[in-house]
Amino acid sequence: xxxxxxxxxxxxxxxxxxxxxxxxxGLKPVREKIAxxxxxxxxxxxxxxxxxxxxLTYLTDRTQPYDLGxxxxxLAMAADDIDAAHAKHEKMGCICHDNPNMKVYFIxxxxxxxxxxxxxxxx
Numbered sequence: 743x744x745x746x747x748x749x750x751x752x753x754x755x756x757x758x759x760x761x762x763x764x765x766x767x768g769l770k771p772v773r774e775k776i777a778x779x780x781x782x783x784x785x786x787x788x789x790x791x792x793x794x795x796x797x798l799t800y801l802t803d804r805t806q807p808y809d810l811g812x813x814x815x816x817l818a819m820a821a822d823d824i825d826a827a828h829a830k831h832e833k834m835g836c837i838c839h840d841n842p843n844m845k846v847y848f849i850x851x852x853x854x855x856x857x858x859x860x861x862x863x864x865x
Contacts, residue, residue, distance in 0.1 A: 748786060748795040749817055751855050752808050756783060756800035758852050763787050766834060766849060767819055767857070769796060789819075810854050817855070820862035827859055 753759040763769040769787035772795060776783045781802055786795040796817065821827035824845055831837050831849050838850040848856045 746794055748797045750797040750799055751817075751851070751853065752799045752801065752804075753851075753853050754800075754804065754807060755852065756785060756798060759798050760785060760787070762836075762852055763796065763798075766831060766836060766851075808853060813854070813856060816848065816858050818858040818860055820860050820864075822862045824859065824861045831859070 751759075760771065767789075769789055771785050772788035774783065774785045783800045783802070785798045785800070787798065788795050828837070828840075828847060831847070834849075836849040836851075837847055838856060839848040841847060846858060846860050848858050850856055
């Protein structure tokens with residue numbers, strides 16, 4: 743049997759990304775790992791409600807932006823109050839695609855990753 747554990751985004755500015763994910767989604771660091779040789783740092787962000795984490799990988803010698811290809815992948819997060827979440831993200835200026843008819847939208851993080859925001863159907 744397999745269960746989900748974490749998802750990874752490589753980031754170019756770790757502190758900027760940590761701040762974005764905290765402000766936009768309320769994700770907080772739950773653990774980290776630093777390479778003995780200092781070549782990378784991993785910070786795992788949690789939502790405080792599930793065990794699933796988002797791993798932010800920062801490669802210390804990386805200078806160019808990451809090639810996200812065609813961007814045909816994304817992480818999805820569920821919001822208890824999607825209207826309030828949309829208003830918050832609109833104010834932050836991070837909405838990159840909106841589909842009001844389906845009540846879903848996407849925000850873009852500082853490195854260009856898309857996060858889909860859906861209505862939490864469990865609540």
